[in-house]
Amino acid sequence: MNQREQILSAVKKNKPQSTPLPEMKLFDGQCDSILDKYVESLNKIGGTCKIIDRTEDINMIVKSQFSDLGQVATNMQEVLIANIDLKEITDPHQLEQVNIAVLHGELAVAENGAVWLEGKQIIHQAIPFITQHLILVIERENIVENMHVAYSKINIERPSYGVFIAGPSKTADIEQSLVIGAHGSRSLLVLIR
Amino acid sequence: MISEYIDHPKEADNFNEDFQRTTWHDETLWFIREKRDKATKSLPEWEELRDMAAAIKSNVLSNLDDYLIEFETNAIKNGIQVHWALNAEDHNKIVHNILLKHKVKKMVKSKSMLTEDCHLNQYLESKGIEVIDTDLGERIVQLDNQPPSHIVLPAIHLKKEDVGEIFHKHLGTEKGMSNPQALTETARIHLREQFLSGGAALTGVNFAIAETGGIAICTNEGNADLGVHLAPVHIASMGIEKIIPKLEHLGVFTRVLTRSATGQPITAFTSHYHGPRKGAEMHIIIVDAGRSEQLGREDFRKSLNCIRCGACMNTCPVYRRSGGHSYGYTVPGPIGSILSPGIDLKKYSSLPFASTLCGSCSDVCPVKIDIHTQLYKWRQIIAKEGKMPFAKKQGMKLMNYVFSRPSLYRLLGKVGRNVLGILPRFMMYNSLNAWGKARELPTPPKESFREWYLRNKK
Numbered sequence: 001m002n003q004r005e006q007i008l009s010a011v012k013k014n015k016p017q018s019t020p021l022p023e024m025k026l027f028d029g030q031c032d033s034i035l036d037k038y039v040e041s042l043n044k045i046g047g048t049c050k051i052i053d054r055t056e057d058i059n060m061i062v063k064s065q066f067s068d069l070g071q072v073a074t075n076m077q078e079v080l081i082a083n084i085d086l087k088e089i090t091d092p093h094q095l096e097q098v099n100i101a102v103l104h105g106e107l108a109v110a111e112n113g114a115v116w117l118e119g120k121q122i123i124h125q126a127i128p129f130i131t132q133h134l135i136l137v138i139e140r141e142n143i144v145e146n147m148h149v150a151y152s153k154i155n156i157e158r159p160s161y162g163v164f165i166a167g168p169s170k171t172a173d174i175e176q177s178l179v180i181g182a183h184g185s186r187s188l189l190v191l192i193r
Numbered sequence: 194m195i196s197e198y199i200d201h202p203k204e205a206d207n208f209n210e211d212f213q214r215t216t217w218h219d220e221t222l223w224f225i226r227e228k229r230d231k232a233t234k235s236l237p238e239w240e241e242l243r244d245m246a247a248a249i250k251s252n253v254l255s256n257l258d259d260y261l262i263e264f265e266t267n268a269i270k271n272g273i274q275v276h277w278a279l280n281a282e283d284h285n286k287i288v289h290n291i292l293l294k295h296k297v298k299k300m301v302k303s304k305s306m307l308t309e310d311c312h313l314n315q316y317l318e319s320k321g322i323e324v325i326d327t328d329l330g331e332r333i334v335q336l337d338n339q340p341p342s343h344i345v346l347p348a349i350h351l352k353k354e355d356v357g358e359i360f361h362k363h364l365g366t367e368k369g370m371s372n373p374q375a376l377t378e379t380a381r382i383h384l385r386e387q388f389l390s391g392g393a394a395l396t397g398v399n400f401a402i403a404e405t406g407g408i409a410i411c412t413n414e415g416n417a418d419l420g421v422h423l424a425p426v427h428i429a430s431m432g433i434e435k436i437i438p439k440l441e442h443l444g445v446f447t448r449v450l451t452r453s454a455t456g457q458p459i460t461a462f463t464s465h466y467h468g469p470r471k472g473a474e475m476h477i478i479i480v481d482a483g484r485s486e487q488l489g490r491e492d493f494r495k496s497l498n499c500i501r502c503g504a505c506m507n508t509c510p511v512y513r514r515s516g517g518h519s520y521g522y523t524v525p526g527p528i529g530s531i532l533s534p535g536i537d538l539k540k541y542s543s544l545p546f547a548s549t550l551c552g553s554c555s556d557v558c559p560v561k562i563d564i565h566t567q568l569y570k571w572r573q574i575i576a577k578e579g580k581m582p583f584a585k586k587q588g589m590k591l592m593n594y595v596f597s598r599p600s601l602y603r604l605l606g607k608v609g610r611n612v613l614g615i616l617p618r619f620m621m622y623n624s625l626n627a628w629g630k631a632r633e634l635p636t637p638p639k640e641s642f643r644e645w646y647l648r649n650k651k
């Protein structure tokens with residue numbers, strides 16, 4: 001018997017009597033304003049947020065926040081300040097110097113501030129992590145109440161990569177002092193249109 | 194198997210030598226426990242979520258072989274290479290072979306208690322491969338050649354000055370640096386270099402989804418992702434119990450995991466890997482290492498529900514005042530004390546006694562493991578097998594003697610109540626009474642419940 005069969009037969013022999021799966025619920029309809037809740041959650045986890053009227057405003061907002069833009073990458077046509085083309089890059093190591101990434105998020109979650117990004121859409125999976133600063137753009141109508149609703153909407157294509165990003169990267173590993181900017185992005189700005 | 198006896202009381206005593214530090218450790222963990230309380234109380238459905246999480250896990254254990262096969266089939270469809278390892282040795286060999294095939298000289302690793310348990314780092318280093326732990330807490334303890342002392346907060350036993358000293362010694366920072374912000378920045382720069390030069394990335398697995406053949410990994414620092422997205426090879430190591438049936442179940446687990454762990458509503462990054470990126474390779478190693486045996490122990494199988502949130506550690510009065518290293522096992526605290534005797538009963542026989550059986554661990558556990566009941570059940574087995582620690586043996590003998598003689602029990606209670614009130618301080622708070630340290634005994638009641646009951650019965 002190989003290892004796989006040994007493990008599977010031991011599990012089969014030792015497992016208890018079958019119990020049913022519980023019925024899943026969405027636990028939704030609990031908050032009055034999903035948008036307000038989203039903004040509140042995002043602020044709590046160290047992110048900031050702006051509501052924008054026109055997509056073109058992104059350029060102006062980013063320029064006003066960063067005196068020196070450095071390398072800017074995006075997966076959105078409207079972001080004209082971008083100066084590197086993600087599609088041209090073949091090796092993710094070349095993204096090392098990216099300072100700002102402006103990425104479109106598919107979905108956001110009000111209870112915790114998270115934004116769902118899909119690997120295929122962002123072209124390089126490394127980009128939201130390797131960039132120094134992250135800006136995510138989401139649509140107001142794509143904010144859902146909680147994780148149950150979020151998973152009911154996500155369609156996992158396979159193979160694929162997908163990630164919920166909730167705030168800038170952080171650590172409290174040194175004496176429980178919260179430090180923003182562990183390995184990933186040092187700041188997160190979410191633009192809601 | 195090496196089996197040196199872990200003497201928890203003695204190790205705990207060593208930890209308590211620095212009284213102020215122990216108090217700081219205690220308070221820091223309690224602070225995290227309070228954050229957990231706040232986060233859980235903000236959800237009206239919290240208890241329902243715990244019930245759901247426990248029911249899902251119970252269903253998983255009762256169909257585990259089928260789910261493992263379903264997971265494997267779907268993972269292979271996603272282009273993932275699946276390996277099976279009976280024990281630590283097999284696991285380490287599988288990792289080594291993958292690294293050899295790709296001529297990897299340096300591997301970056303994100304948090305994985307399983308590989309810690311397998312002593313993977315030491316094994317690979319003996320084969321000439323450099324392993325870099327990339328979680329900040331893990332990197333700190335790795336540089337100082339220590340094991341982690343907590344499963345979520347690996348360096349919780351160290352003060353910022355200690356970290357400054359470790360970085361000074363190993364990363365060449367200025368002596369005396371102790372600002373957490375500056376220290377983290379140093380680590381960020383140091384670890385970025387490692388991420389960029391890693392030949393392979395190894396991660397743990399928080400959840401493996403049978404229905405989709407993918408895995409979910411939760412981190413705050415983003416280290417798992419940085420490693421994986423840059424390296425040409427991703428290896429993910431998981432215990433057989435990490436399976437969940439469906440994607441929708443992640444809704445329950447992502448909601449309870451981090452709220453229980455640190456009081457955050459979710460980790461900063463919850464990543465879902467369903468296959469390698471273009472041009473890269475992805476491997477999953479499914480590890481047994483005693484788990485299928487634990488599954489066969491009716492009284493203890495529920496311990497396999499554990500999602501490694503660490504809440505039982507943060508709340509445990511013994512863990513908080515004895516430190517993670519005193520347990521001598523990769524997973525310390527209450528959950529470690531019910532997992533470890535299943536691995537080596539003799540070696541870990543003092544651990545089920547490292548508890549007051551107050552039940553706080555079971556109360557906070559998001560997957561409703563009856564931890565304190567299992568601790569008690571291990572004690573009975575250990576007592577029967579004659580592996581009880583000596584001091585406990587004497588105490589238990591005396592207790593047994595007293596409990597089987599009701600009149601003596603009542604008399605001693607009376608003596609205790611009277612004596613506690615008049616004993617001079619030095620007799621209660623001396624070095625022989627470990628519980629007297631940092632603990633004021635309550636003022637004893639004048640009469641026992643029985644005396645009160647008899648007086649009021651009429």
Ligand code: SF4
Binds near residue numbers: 501505506554558564
């Ligand atoms: S036993 Fe429960 S509380 Fe303890 S780490 Fe595991 S899941 Fe968390």
